[in-house]
Amino acid sequence: MKITKEVVEYVAHLGRLDLESHEVDLYTEQLDRILQYMDKLNTLDTEGIDPTSHAIPVECMLREDFVKDSFDIEASLRNAPERKGNFFKVPPIIEVEK
């Protein structure tokens, strides 16, 4: 076993996912099998080979920096789960001492 429940729980935390306990069991078993399958890559010698990040190389295109209109505030906030005035509202991020 490469993957334990603790690893799945830790990785889920990094990915900001809550998991139900039956999901932790399921993913532990499945990820272990999938990663074992992926180990076949280790049978290949890749010494000195550069990794590919993009298959078709494109040069970074430059353009003039100019001012354009942005979305209007109402259009941008239309999908907000919660808003306050012209802002997206979120739960407190920094605890305030009372």
Next chain:
Amino acid sequence: MENILDMTIQETRNLLRKREITATELTSMYLDRIQRYDKDILAYLRVTEEDAHKMAHDADMRMERGEDGPLLGIPFGIKDIFCTKGIETTCASQILKGFIPPYDASIIKKLKDENFVHLGRLNMDEFAMGSSTENSSFQITKNPWDLTRIPGGSSGGSAAAVAAGLCAAALGTDTGGSIRQPAGLCGVVGMKPTYGRVSRYGLIAFASSLDQIGPLTRNVTDCAIVMNAISGYDPMDSTSIPQPIPDYTECLGKDIKGLKIGIPKEYFITGMDPDVRKIMEESLSVLEKQGAILIDISLPHTEYAVATYYIICTAEASSNLARYDGVKYGLRTEGKDIIDMYKKTRLKGFGKEVKRRIILGTYVLSSGYYDAYYRKAGKVRTLIRGDFDEAFKRCDILVTPVSPTTAFKVGEKMEDPLTMYLSDIFTIPINLAGLPAMSLPCGFDASGLPVGLQIIGKPLDEALMIQAAFVFESVKNVKKIPDVFRSKSSM
């Protein structure tokens, strides 16, 4: 009017041009068909009837004024992954349910500039993650050739809608085969253009180094027509290639005498269905009879492609999907603090496969495993690209099957993700190499299920693929729409 189902978009445009039919009538025909047949197929998540009528009316007014264009008044189904201003766009996920984009994806803007008609939003695997469309959080689309089977995925709704004649053409996306595999399993034409050929601005991202947009159509001519409309450089997509676009319809009808076709031996071994093999062999001899030269080649790293792909695509997905946090759009589930809110929102909003991939992708990128998995996969990707570079020194195009089997049963592979992943074994390497490839129908197995043939091209050489595909289609003439989806009363 249903004889239009046997016409190309070009022929339909001729009828519209001569005013033998109107765009409004054409749109109504498709909307009627959707109403009659889609309750069994479930290709559409939402039909945008009002918009469709409005756009059809607008197209008719334009034609009255003498305007013309290759897609003017032509009704499309749209995979629910392209941001479309004012139209709910969900990626078949609960986390985006109710999301109304404030802007159009570049590809939607291009189709609007052509005055197409938007019939509705097509089902898909949630965030395009899957090979059967069973990962949609809304409904399971059925294969029009056998309603107990899956249509393939992730663009399963698009392929099923085209196959059953529920739109003139559809748009899909292909990250590891998501256009070609469903096109193959539903017996339609699907094109994944070269990475960078079609702008992805406004496409909801899954794996950014692999995702590409393309058409699903009933025939090769329509594929060429839609490719003309959607291809080209776009400054809004930094991976867009600044190269001119040929007129893809110009290569229709050119012969393939002397065309060098590579046949990779690795695509004709593992677990292939005997019927698929037989139909592939017949298809290759059709191409040979038309003057093509078949060359046996090897793509030696093929067996490593699936492992490489699922490391890279999950890593990129885990990063791309970080944006679904319940703050600016989509679902929010309350929590005791902001981290808890993120976690609960994502628990509730994402389906099983999406969570599986986020966990896998986060794992392969995490400290201590990055080199062993992500970096290693990048290096193997270089070897896979190298295989194709070698092959294209001797060949003009490559021909392979799209999938090792025909469409499987609903539920058959849902409990075993690895088996599901392996069903994309012949399409995945092409995305890793960024090449263009297309799927076209080449016959039926003993149970009457379609088999797809894959043509792989050199970077930016979609035109040559279309040329060969058109020759093949003209000779082989595979039936396009199942008889049960043709009304007997119509002309």
